[in-house]
């Protein structure tokens with residue numbers, strides 16, 4: 001058991017509950033073999049803030065916000081992982097809300113409010129716009145998205161997500177905290193504009209919950225990584241460049257938004273080297289987001305998302 005996990009359990013008084021949950025033997029092996037420790041997602045100092053509305057709708061078609069809403073298109077996706085980062089947590093409720101382009105919340109309806117769930121591979125994704133900034137006293141808060149994250153059978157985590165380069169972060173009472181319980185540093189993510197002008201952000205969530213599938217997110221430095229998907233978005237053929245750092249049984253898998261494996265691009269023993277693969281989906285495959293995952297032996301060590309036109 002990692003120190004992170006022990007501290008968290010002590011703080012929440014869940015130790016008794018957690019010891020009663022049996023984990024798969026494969027996850028035990030990984031824990032003792034690799035001593036995996038990763039940083040839990042922290043709380044936000046401002047908690048949920050004043051603008052949460054109960055009972056938000058489920059996000060349909062991964063689109064948060066009314067069609068035609070003004071703003072810069074933004075896609076946030078990530079994976080929900082347990083505290084050792086050794087397992088994904090499916091069916092986690094990811095409830096989000098944020099201000100519109102002009103910095104206003106919809107306090108009478110549910111525009112830019114809704115929840116999605118992590119899929120069978122732990123992935124979640126929603127499309128929205130970059131939130132506007134609003135005044136908090138004399139100062140603007142940085143652009144942010146509120147999250148309430150609830151893994152099945154475990155407590156909810158309430159926090160906020162910020163974006164790198166936002167000039168309001170240093171002056172914000174919550175976003176500027178860089179140590180302790182409310183440390184926001186791992187919740188300030190880069191946004192990268194894709195070839196279609198859509199801002200793309202990855203927010204992996206790490207919290208106490210019961211994992212279902214074995215996989216390690218943060219160890220790609222030791223084992224291998226996907227370093228390029230091009231073009232992204234793609235139409236007919238995707239080129240994937242990846243590296244394997246030690247001889248291993250290597251798999252390159254494609255998952256859809258439901259977590260279904262829809263292609264296996266590699267499945268054999270490979271030595272330490274750089275490799276390329278290409279994915280030419282069948283003609284009738286739907287347009288949308290897909291996750292490409294690199295598996296080394298039994299572990300998915302790294303993933304990236306891609307948009308198929």
Ligand SMILES: [Fe+2]
Nearest residue numbers: 049051144146
């Ligand atoms: Fe807010």
